[in-house]
Every structure is written in structure tokens, then in C-alpha cells.
Amino acid sequence: QGYRGSEALMAMHTSEATPEPCELDDRDYRCACNFTDPEPDWSSGIQCMFAVEVEIRAGGRSLEKFLKSADPDSLEYADMVKALRVRRLTLGAARVPARLVFALLHALGYSRLKELTLEDLEVTGTYPPPPLEATGPALSALRLRNVSWATGGAWLAQLQQWLKPNLKVLSIAQAHPLAFSCEQLRTFPNLTTLDLSDNPGLGERGLASALCPHKFPALQDLGLRNTGMETPTGVCAVLAAAAVQPHRLDLSQNALRSTTNPGASGCIWPSALSSLNLSFAGLQQVPKGLPAKLSVLDLSRNRLNRAPRPEELPQVENLIIDGNPFPDPGDPQPQESSSSVTRACVHSLLAIGISGTLALL
Ligand SMILES: *[C@@H]1O[C@H](CO)[C@@H](O)[C@H](O)[C@H]1NC(C)=O
Ligand SMILES: *[C@@H]1O[C@H](CO)[C@@H](O)[C@H](O)[C@H]1NC(C)=O
Ligand SMILES: *[C@@H]1O[C@H](CO)[C@@H](O)[C@H](O)[C@H]1NC(C)=O
Ligand SMILES: *[C@@H]1O[C@H](CO)[C@@H](O)[C@H](O)[C@H]1NC(C)=O
Numbered sequence: 001q002g003y004r005g006s007e008a009l010m011a012m013h014t015s016e017a018t019p020e021p022c023e024l025d026d027r028d029y030r031c032a033c034n035f036t037d038p039e040p041d042w043s044s045g046i047q048c049m050f051a052v053e054v055e056i057r058a059g060g061r062s063l064e065k066f067l068k069s070a071d072p073d074s075l076e077y078a079d080m081v082k083a084l085r086v087r088r089l090t091l092g093a094a095r096v097p098a099r100l101v102f103a104l105l106h107a108l109g110y111s112r113l114k115e116l117t118l119e120d121l122e123v124t125g126t127y128p129p130p131p132l133e134a135t136g137p138a139l140s141a142l143r144l145r146n147v148s149w150a151t152g153g154a155w156l157a158q159l160q161q162w163l164k165p166n167l168k169v170l171s172i173a174q175a176h177p178l179a180f181s182c183e184q185l186r187t188f189p190n191l192t193t194l195d196l197s198d199n200p201g202l203g204e205r206g207l208a209s210a211l212c213p214h215k216f217p218a219l220q221d222l223g224l225r226n227t228g229m230e231t232p233t234g235v236c237a238v239l240a241a242a243a244v245q246p247h248r249l250d251l252s253q254n255a256l257r258s259t260t261n262p263g264a265s266g267c268i269w270p271s272a273l274s275s276l277n278l279s280f281a282g283l284q285q286v287p288k289g290l291p292a293k294l295s296v297l298d299l300s301r302n303r304l305n306r307a308p309r310p311e312e313l314p315q316v317e318n319l320i321i322d323g324n325p326f327p328d329p330g331d332p333q334p335q336e337s338s339s340s341v342t343r344a345c346v347h348s349l350l351a352i353g354i355s356g357t358l359a360l361l
Helices: 002-017 042-048 075-083 098-108 152-160 203-210 232-242 262-266 339-360
Strands: 022-024 030-034 053-062 088-097 115-124 141-149 169-173 193-195 221-223 248-250 275-277 293-298 315-320
Touching: 022 042, 030 042, 042 053, 075 098, 088 098, 098 115, 141 152, 203 232
Parallel strands: 030 053, 053 088, 088 115, 115 141, 141 169, 169 193, 193 221, 221 248, 248 275, 275 293, 293 315
Antiparallel strands: 022 030
């Protein structure tokens, strides 16, 4: 009895030590594979065939050997891909020949895939000649994080040629490199969200070469969190030069300087801009030259050590200002600086400022 028990325990122990690389949830909805074993059991991936969300990580190995079995022109293969339920696919942790990436996109052209995420990939080698018309999937979202491309700045233009032009969301983090070859890039007619967050080396200069003029006509949300931006007015100048007109701009988590140069505040912000995030930006005072009117301004988690004066602030409906070290040390109750108190305080200051301006008029 005791012997059988310990045998069972041992069996349990072994199965814990070498878990199945793939796991499918009970609803057959989400399936995730992590092929970290030196001799991975690739066939375990078959259980992901009918999942809607599929995530595959290849343990950082080269997928070169799959190249010879990739024959996108086989009809059988197309029928199989058509039967897939997958809508969201994540591929990660691998070294992949470019030819395999594009064979995969071609095959996924038969699928109903909507969202593709590529993470921790090294794309090697050169590209096959581009297709005459886009044969890849009609993606609505493409997200890349830590993907490097052997061909340098042409990668986005080449990737774009495989995609049908429905893309609405494009996010590119930890890019190598993030400069795009603008003359090769086509317009993204339906792209509303461009998220370049988490590229700390970008800076205003890098942004100027990433925002290809007139390629993002439908843009509404521009994410520049943690991108090494230095001043809001510098960003304003880049947006103006690129004729990009976002409605919402996220500049949080950048070490921003408040511009003091009066000439710099002459930049004209996009007229549609209604929301600006300057949270976690190390600001000691409200930067000059912000857009005149905003519906949301997030100045939370900065180092503002006194309440901004009304004349320093744009007209804003929803000001978020918690997590700053004011009220002044001279304030009788410094402990009661809750966000709603500071917000109310700033709102009344604003009201005084506005009514003061009206009185002057
Ligand atoms: C995949 O497995 C490796 C090694 O066991 C682990 O470090 C990594 O966090 C896993 N990745 C995911 C997404 O579970
Ligand atoms: C980025 O991806 C490479 C593989 O291409 C990997 O070796 C590296 O650890 C990843 N870096 C981060 C920060 O995850
Ligand atoms: C893309 O935008 C065009 C107009 O620019 C529109 O006619 C078309 O329906 C949009 N396509 C999708 C898939 O949203
Ligand atoms: C601004 O950015 C911070 C940090 O990136 C985030 O936590 C916050 O929710 C954002 N604010 C708004 C109004 O979206």
C-alpha cells in the first residue's frame, strides 16, 4: 500500500517536473504553449487547434527547421487554416527566419485572425519578394514588443504589405530599430491608435522619424509613455511637422522639463487634442505652452510643490493632480491632502481665474 502510494507520488512529481508544454482552459477558449524543453513535444500544440486565444512561446530557439515544411500554396493547408477559430494569436521567444514569418502571415490570410502579438523575437534573414496584393490576415490590431529585424528600418513597410488595410491599433515597444523607411510605407487609412510606449531611447528626434508624415490620417490616440521625451513643446513641434492630429496624447513616464524658453511655446497643438497625460513626469511646475483647452489633463504623480496658479493651467474640465507634494509646507493641515481636496481646490482656483479673466473683459 505504502509502496504504491509513494509510486503515485513519484509519478505526480515527474509530471510536475515536466509539465505539458500546452494548456487549454476548460472552455476550449484560451490555449497557451511554452516550449522550453530542449526536445519539446511540438505535437502538444494540436490541442490549441480550436482555441480562440492562442499563445505560443518557443523557448528562445530557432524555428529554422520549420521552414521546409511551410508550403503556403498547399490547398489542404488552406482548408485547415479556414477551420481555425483563432482570433488572437501571440508568438514569442524565438529566432525566426523572415521567410517563415511571411509564410505564416500568408497562411493566416485564410484565417479569421483579428489580433496578432509578436514578442521577444529575432527575425533573421531577408524577405521574399512582396506579394502583389496583401494576402495576409485582415488584422485589427498588431502588437510588437522586443522584436528585432535583420533588415533594419524597412521592416514595417514590408510587414504592412502582407496585411489587409484594416489595421486600427499598432503598438511597437522595445523596438530595434524604430525608425521607419517613410517613403516605402503606405498610408494606414484606418489606424486610430499608435502606441510607441516603452521605447526609452526614442526622444523627440526619434519620434520625428517614426511619425511618417501623412501616413496616419485617422490617428486618435498616440501613446508615448516612457519614450525619452524631454519637453511637451518639443513633442508639439514634431506633431505639427508630421501633420499628425491625435485626440489623446500620453506623455506619462517621461522625465519632462518645463519649457522656459518663451519662443518654444509658439507651437500650435493639434486642434482636436482633448486629453493629455503628463503623469509620472517629474514636473516641478506646469509646463508652459500647453494646449489652451483640454477636457482631461493628468498631472498626477509629479513634484509640483504648490498648487498650479490658474494662469499657468489650460482650461480643463477634468484635472487630475493627486500624488503631488503640495499643499505648501506652510499649510496648517498638510496631512489632509487627499486627491479630491486638491482637485476641488484647483477647480476653485481655476474658477476664480476664469471669472477674473471675464471680469477683466
Ligand atoms: C515559459 O517557461 C519558462 C521556463 O520555465 C519561464 O521562465 C517563463 O516564464 C514561461 N513563460 C510563460 C509566458 O509562462
Ligand atoms: C528580447 O528578445 C530576445 C530574443 O530575441 C531575448 O533574448 C531577450 O531576453 C528579450 N529581452 C527582454 C528585455 O525581454
Ligand atoms: C477603413 O476606412 C475607410 C475610409 O477611410 C472605410 O471606408 C472602411 O470601411 C474602413 N475599413 C474598416 C475595416 O474599418
Ligand atoms: C496617465 O498615465 C498614467 C501612467 O502611465 C496612468 O496610470 C493613468 O491612468 C493615465 N491617466 C489617464 C487619465 O488616462
